[in-house]
Amino acid sequence: MIKFIEKDPYAPIQYSYEVSRILYHKKSKFQDIMVFANPFFGKVLVLDGVVQITERDEFFYHEMLVHIVLNSHPNPKKVVVIGGGDGGTVREVLKHKSVEKVFFIEIDEDVINVSKKFFPSVASGIRDKRVEIKCMDGAEFVKGRRSDIDAVIVDSTDIVGFAKSLFTRNFFRAINQCLAEEGMFVTLSESLHFHKDMVVEVQKTMKSSFPVVDLYTAPIATYAGNWWSFSVGSKQLDPREIRRTGRIRTKYYSPEIHRSAFLPKDMYERLLSGKLGW
Amino acid sequence: MIKFIEKDPYAPIQYSYEVSRILYHKKSKFQDIMVFANPFFGKVLVLDGVVQITERDEFFYHEMLVHIVLNSHPNPKKVVVIGGGDGGTVREVLKHKSVEKVFFIEIDEDVINVSKKFFPSVASGIRDKRVEIKCMDGAEFVKGRRSDIDAVIVDSTDIVGFAKSLFTRNFFRAINQCLAEEGMFVTLSESLHFHKDMVVEVQKTMKSSFPVVDLYTAPIATYAGNWWSFSVGSKQLDPREIRRTGRIRTKYYSPEIHRSAFLPKDMYERLLSGKLGW
Numbered sequence: 001m002i003k004f005i006e007k008d009p010y011a012p013i014q015y016s017y018e019v020s021r022i023l024y025h026k027k028s029k030f031q032d033i034m035v036f037a038n039p040f041f042g043k044v045l046v047l048d049g050v051v052q053i054t055e056r057d058e059f060f061y062h063e064m065l066v067h068i069v070l071n072s073h074p075n076p077k078k079v080v081v082i083g084g085g086d087g088g089t090v091r092e093v094l095k096h097k098s099v100e101k102v103f104f105i106e107i108d109e110d111v112i113n114v115s116k117k118f119f120p121s122v123a124s125g126i127r128d129k130r131v132e133i134k135c136m137d138g139a140e141f142v143k144g145r146r147s148d149i150d151a152v153i154v155d156s157t158d159i160v161g162f163a164k165s166l167f168t169r170n171f172f173r174a175i176n177q178c179l180a181e182e183g184m185f186v187t188l189s190e191s192l193h194f195h196k197d198m199v200v201e202v203q204k205t206m207k208s209s210f211p212v213v214d215l216y217t218a219p220i221a222t223y224a225g226n227w228w229s230f231s232v233g234s235k236q237l238d239p240r241e242i243r244r245t246g247r248i249r250t251k252y253y254s255p256e257i258h259r260s261a262f263l264p265k266d267m268y269e270r271l272l273s274g275k276l277g278w
Numbered sequence: 279m280i281k282f283i284e285k286d287p288y289a290p291i292q293y294s295y296e297v298s299r300i301l302y303h304k305k306s307k308f309q310d311i312m313v314f315a316n317p318f319f320g321k322v323l324v325l326d327g328v329v330q331i332t333e334r335d336e337f338f339y340h341e342m343l344v345h346i347v348l349n350s351h352p353n354p355k356k357v358v359v360i361g362g363g364d365g366g367t368v369r370e371v372l373k374h375k376s377v378e379k380v381f382f383i384e385i386d387e388d389v390i391n392v393s394k395k396f397f398p399s400v401a402s403g404i405r406d407k408r409v410e411i412k413c414m415d416g417a418e419f420v421k422g423r424r425s426d427i428d429a430v431i432v433d434s435t436d437i438v439g440f441a442k443s444l445f446t447r448n449f450f451r452a453i454n455q456c457l458a459e460e461g462m463f464v465t466l467s468e469s470l471h472f473h474k475d476m477v478v479e480v481q482k483t484m485k486s487s488f489p490v491v492d493l494y495t496a497p498i499a500t501y502a503g504n505w506w507s508f509s510v511g512s513k514q515l516d517p518r519e520i521r522r523t524g525r526i527r528t529k530y531y532s533p534e535i536h537r538s539a540f541l542p543k544d545m546y547e548r549l550l551s552g553k554l555g556w
Binding site (some may be wrong): 003005010012013014015016017038040041056057059144191192193194217219221225226227251252254256257260264265266267275276277278 | 318355461505544555
């Protein structure tokens with residue numbers, strides 16, 4: 001049997017997958033891109049040795065990254081997606097009828113092209129008229145922009161290498177400045193099982209820029225540690241509250257999941273003060 | 279680097295762990311027992327090639343297996359624990375002051391002895407006066423017993439090999455008969471990510487014996503698929519409701535976690551009717 005063994009420097013459990021076929025494997029200007037087929041997960045996209053999405057379970061991540069912030073915003077019109085070259089995040093954003101414009105900022109054009117070819121149901125929204133693709137650094141795009149964006153969604157690789165610039169104090173400050181008064185920001189922040197210290201660091205760095213900061217989780221089998229966390233920041237609105245009634249078609253996300261995904265408040269406080277006990 | 283590679287025939291992702299030392303490795307009458315040390319998880323107990331508990335994260339599983347049913351029962355006095363030779367489940371049961379008697383039914387005495395030696399903080403409750411150890415088949419213990427037990431907790435290995443007898447219609451019927459009117463039953467039922475069909479099968483088999491059947495989950499990094507499920511059965515009481523006010527010391531479980539651990543009702547119905555969409 002041919003095995004793909006994941007190369008995640010921070011994961012205390014190493015994951016490996018059966019490979020039925022290698023469909024694509026090439027280095028882009030930025031990273032090593034591979035697509036392989038697995039009997040359970042279908043096609044799997046790998047960047048620099050780490051699994052990004054699989055056909056079978058990508059919706060857990062994409063739905064949970066997008067719908068919490070877009071449903072707690074009263075009327076999101078202009079959305080920025082940074083990273084997420086596979087297009088799954090953009091696809092979910094477009095489910096919200098209020099959205100008029102999506103700036104889709106992906107540094108690596110090759111990821112977009114690979115996704116269009118091998119993951120058409122994930123990349124499906126990329127050609128929508130509301131989407132403007134810009135192949136550039138997300139930090140450059142938001143820098144100097146002022147108060148016209150309703151939501152910024154960061155869908156990057158793990159917090160290593162060139163993705164690190166998307167987790168700095170300067171980046172968070174620039175995002176806060178480009179958001180309108182009711183604006184919302186969300187980013188992945190690794191696993192509560194494996195990377196608790198990183199989660200806390202992202203939260204604390206965000207608190208220097210956003211008056212409201214919170215944390216929610218989702219179970220994602222293909223990300224190391226699985227109990228995956230998302231960090232939300234906003235200028236005033238509480239992301240735990242749902243402010244929209246329109247229904248969107250989802251497989252995992254629902255209003256009940258929205259509410260139960262956030263850590264209980266006392267657990268959240270214990271996490272931030274280092275008193276979680278594990 | 280020395281690696282332990284887990285042998286789980288049902289898992290589409292294979293997990294492997296760094297081994298800093300092998301502390302114990304012997305075949306018992308029933309299974310292969312190993313204890314190794316890992317830099318992140320501390321000591322790890324392995325039965326027949328599958329990780330059972332780790333020092334670092336065992337409390338997620340043990341707390342969630344025990345406190346949902348014991349806190350939804352109004353006054354649990356007599357409890358049966360089947361399996362769980364490491365003692366972690368018994369330790370959690372004993373945190374409830376109402377409990378007067380614990381029948382601890384573990385088929386493999388060697389697991390108890392290995393745990394006492396290598397996991398003293400997990401095995402800590404085994405010597406308590408309220409605990410009666412019986413090294414026998416759990417199915418034999420409950421057979422023919424009538425209506426005097428408040429909770430039965432099954433803490434077995436995966437649903438393969440000799441543990442299979444703990445997931446049959448006959449076994450569930452015997453448990454229902456040994457439970458008092460307000461009695462509660464809980465058992466592990468594998469991962470919602472990896473073993474959805476098994477989860478549904480356990481649920482449906484339980485419905486043939488219990489008027490009330492439900493499902494909740496917890497994030498457990500060291501069990502394949504991680505999004506771990508627990509199946510609850512009762513004669514009348516809804517396990518989603520908390521009926522006790524006494525506080526117990528826990529690291530993960532809390533009343534908020536109790537409520538959010540259950541699947542939203544519509545997702546639960548879609549799971550059972552095969553309409554989950556994944």
